[in-house]
Amino acid sequence: MSSTEDIVRRFMQKGYKITPQRRKIFELLSGDKSHPTAEEIYQRVQSAMPDVSRTTVYNTLRELSVMGELAGLGDLDASGVRYDTNPSAHHHLFCVRCNALADVPGKVEAPELAPEVRAGYRIEKSQIMFYGVCPECQNEETGAGPC
Amino acid sequence: MSSTEDIVRRFMQKGYKITPQRRKIFELLSGDKSHPTAEEIYQRVQSAMPDVSRTTVYNTLRELSVMGELAGLGDLDASGVRYDTNPSAHHHLFCVRCNALADVPGKVEAPELAPEVRAGYRIEKSQIMFYGVCPECQNEETGAGPC
DNA sequence: TTCCATGCAAACTGTTTGCAACCTA
């Protein structure tokens, strides 16, 4: 995601007001690479600013999504929507053991679909989810117990 | 998904009992290609057998998932988990206009990830979601209004 | 006859909404 100040600027350009709560949410998100859920973001905001409500967090996340600063990532492990602070096209690595989610850096092209396999769809984009085991969980496999 | 009788057989092998409700659910699912949600399945079961409860539908879907007869597909359009009656590896086409979901038939290989891009993950499988517009919605684009 | 399955209602989780008080621009 862009820097806090970039987002503040774009927020103001859209006519939104900048409140301390919103600024704190921006700060926590810019630079994050962990694909947190709304609840996780709420918890982090809470520890820095205990009086922020869930409503405000949800509202702000929705606004950021609409603006394209943030991308929602569906519900991979039934713990709610995860947010991707990198809205540009890229694929993901999902750890089936600890549910960690990482970005695949750079451009990796998905295959073209032959017409006979495309079911008549006009394809606009694609997203690959790679399922596997993250480095940390691989270590624990050879050594101690579960995550 | 397998035929109704195949599933009945495997269910009994696992020690589960075959009830009229379960048999009806199997019938509706075997042969389905529409990736319905639990609620959609419940509605269909209802019209054939009005006294079936949601509990039974949810329980049976969970059992089928555990057995591997059915695959859950996350929450693409916030209408709940969609079920894939084809549990073998394949990719999907999602219509961003009407939320239809279709299978990509046959084997389409996702790209291999170079080590420097794999973030240390040991990759076990992958799943590509192609986003686009289905044939029906393409027709409506050139002709009348929205879906 | 013995459990397992069913169905109802209540619980639960993630998210959205209504509304009065509040604060940014």
Added chain:
DNA sequence: TAGGTTGCAAACAGTTTGCATGGAA
């Protein structure tokens, strides 16, 4: 000052669970 923003509580949707009744093997 004026209208957007906040935070509380209640509403909501999808799903799970507790428990007494009922049915399959």
